[in-house]
Amino acid sequence: HVLLVCMHHIISDGWSMALFTRELGALYLAERDGLPDPLPALPIQYADFAQWQRQRLQGERLQKQASFWQQTLAGAPALLELPTDHPRPAQQRFDGDSVEIALDPQLTQQLKALAQRHGITLYMTLLAAWAALLAKLSGQDDVVVGSPTAGRSRAETEELIGFFVNTLALRLRAGEHSVASWLSHTRDQVLAAQAHAELPFEHVVEILQPQRSLAHSPIFQVMFAWQNLPQSRLQLPALEIAPFEQRVSTAQFDLTLILADSDTGIRGQLNYATALFARSTVERWGHYLQRILAEMVRDDSQPVLALPWLSDDERHQLLVEWNDTQTDHPRERGLHELFEARAAQAPNATAVVFEQQSLSYAELNARANRLAHHLRAQGVRNGSRVAVCVQRSPELVVSFLAVLKSGAAYLPLDVSYPAQRLRYMLEDSLPQLTLVDTAGATALDGLTPSVCCLQDTTLWQSLPASNLSNDLTADAPSYIIYTSGSTGQPKGVVNSHRGLTSLATNIGPILSLGPDSRVLQ
Numbered sequence: 001h002v003l004l005v006c007m008h009h010i011i012s013d014g015w016s017m018a019l020f021t022r023e024l025g026a027l028y029l030a031e032r033d034g035l036p037d038p039l040p041a042l043p044i045q046y047a048d049f050a051q052w053q054r055q056r057l058q059g060e061r062l063q064k065q066a067s068f069w070q071q072t073l074a075g076a077p078a079l080l081e082l083p084t085d086h087p088r089p090a091q092q093r094f095d096g097d098s099v100e101i102a103l104d105p106q107l108t109q110q111l112k113a114l115a116q117r118h119g120i121t122l123y124m125t126l127l128a129a130w131a132a133l134l135a136k137l138s139g140q141d142d143v144v145v146g147s148p149t150a151g152r153s154r155a156e157t158e159e160l161i162g163f164f165v166n167t168l169a170l171r172l173r174a175g176e177h178s179v180a181s182w183l184s185h186t187r188d189q190v191l192a193a194q195a196h197a198e199l200p201f202e203h204v205v206e207i208l209q210p211q212r213s214l215a216h217s218p219i220f221q222v223m224f225a226w227q228n229l230p231q232s233r234l235q236l237p238a239l240e241i242a243p244f245e246q247r248v249s250t251a252q253f254d255l256t257l258i259l260a261d262s263d264t265g266i267r268g269q270l271n272y273a274t275a276l277f278a279r280s281t282v283e284r285w286g287h288y289l290q291r292i293l294a295e296m297v298r299d300d301s302q303p304v305l306a307l308p309w310l311s312d313d314e315r316h317q318l319l320v321e322w323n324d325t326q327t328d329h330p331r332e333r334g335l336h337e338l339f340e341a342r343a344a345q346a347p348n349a350t351a352v353v354f355e356q357q358s359l360s361y362a363e364l365n366a367r368a369n370r371l372a373h374h375l376r377a378q379g380v381r382n383g384s385r386v387a388v389c390v391q392r393s394p395e396l397v398v399s400f401l402a403v404l405k406s407g408a409a410y411l412p413l414d415v416s417y418p419a420q421r422l423r424y425m426l427e428d429s430l431p432q433l434t435l436v437d438t439a440g441a442t443a444l445d446g447l448t449p450s451v452c453c454l455q456d457t458t459l460w461q462s463l464p465a466s467n468l469s470n471d472l473t474a475d476a477p478s479y480i481i482y483t484s485g486s487t488g489q490p491k492g493v494v495n496s497h498r499g500l501t502s503l504a505t506n507i508g509p510i511l512s513l514g515p516d517s518r519v520l521q
Helices: 015-033 046-056 059-071 105-117 121-137 179-194 201-206 279-298 312-321 335-345 361-377 394-406 419-429 436-443 497-506
Strands: 097-103 140-148 165-172 222-226 255-260 269-275 350-354 357-360 385-389 411-412 433-436 451-453 477-481 490-497 518-519
Touching: 059 165, 059 179, 059 201, 059 255, 105 121, 105 279, 121 140, 121 179, 121 222, 121 279, 165 179, 165 201, 179 279, 179 335, 222 385, 222 477, 269 279, 269 436, 335 361, 350 361, 350 394, 357 361, 361 394, 385 394, 385 419, 394 411, 433 436, 436 451
Parallel strands: 140 222, 222 255, 385 411, 385 433, 411 477, 433 451
Antiparallel strands: 097 269, 140 165, 255 269, 350 357, 477 490, 490 518
């Protein structure tokens, strides 16, 4: 036989389940033996508690509680930007799964000793490690973690089945903390939140009025639950009882870490939203958490955000294997020639994606060719210089390719640069022509007379889409880049086609300095 008792969370909590189990055993025994109900009458009902709570949370007390949460959570990030395996759905889904977390007895004892040395609880120590991992994973040093509190502050509620739990939004900011000061910071934040735990979380949300999204929960998306509630196993005379494990297939939040102390060490699970994360990712993060805990125990003077967390194999993969990018490539061909060869080989493959726009290799090659023919018609030849002042867009890639196809070297100009810096770069490099979009035209207004606006496509839309021919050598200039310069004035550097091809083949970005760079005189 399997006994399944299903209760809505609105009428019971974890503490209640221990009471329920104990009372069920007592009632079973009395029913079996023909005895009257053995349970004493309750001094209060849940409705009495609800009325007392409403009467208590009024006036100055309510204002004090509300003011604390307003100040504590002011300016907190609306979303913890964890690296997901799948795009976040437009509407939050609650499908979930869990992976097991198990700390060995030695690490458990070391963590208890660490907590004792710093005058904090084991719960605070584990919370500090969890928040540190979240900060490292997200790249955000300002993290809000939800954490449930029992909410049974009065003795009369200890024997009452009902929902008393409240959720605290704990805001932790890593900054420049060492492990020791991070533990102290965590303790202070937890104690302050617990001192203002009477205000139900739903009222905190109403007070803060955060920008709501159907894609994620408000205030926080990650939980930490420390299970230190009284436990009670069901005992029924003359019956052999064993728990029936039921797999959890839901996730209320993005991630929920649930831990408890046991005779064999700290045990628990990491529950996750399957719409966001793969199981292998969450398992790896569980190992990261254990590594961070071990490092906190080993040396509490370390900067918390610099705690090692990767395994030796992962460090080797990141630092050695994935950086082994050396490859053979045709050093005597320009980048645009390699692109043309790829366009001929896979014309329908996607070459550029920008927001809702995309271009295939064939489309990109054709657009760049038409613009290159126009540049040639404007007198651009091998060795010329063409400035490009265009916002990030497909047109930016078209412009760079067109300049290379025409035989010229391109000079990238950022539309956000101050006018003084743009003027210096133009006067120093003396480009024959400047390609601009609307934003670029505004940025360069009055700075250069030779401007070609990309929005005026009538100038080259009807020109040939065929590849251009030129006799460029691999040592011909490909682009000019300006560094900040040690004197305060930008310093121009020219890179050759050989260097640009090497960079594009081995690294990817084309606006970088390569081994064949030289200072522009």
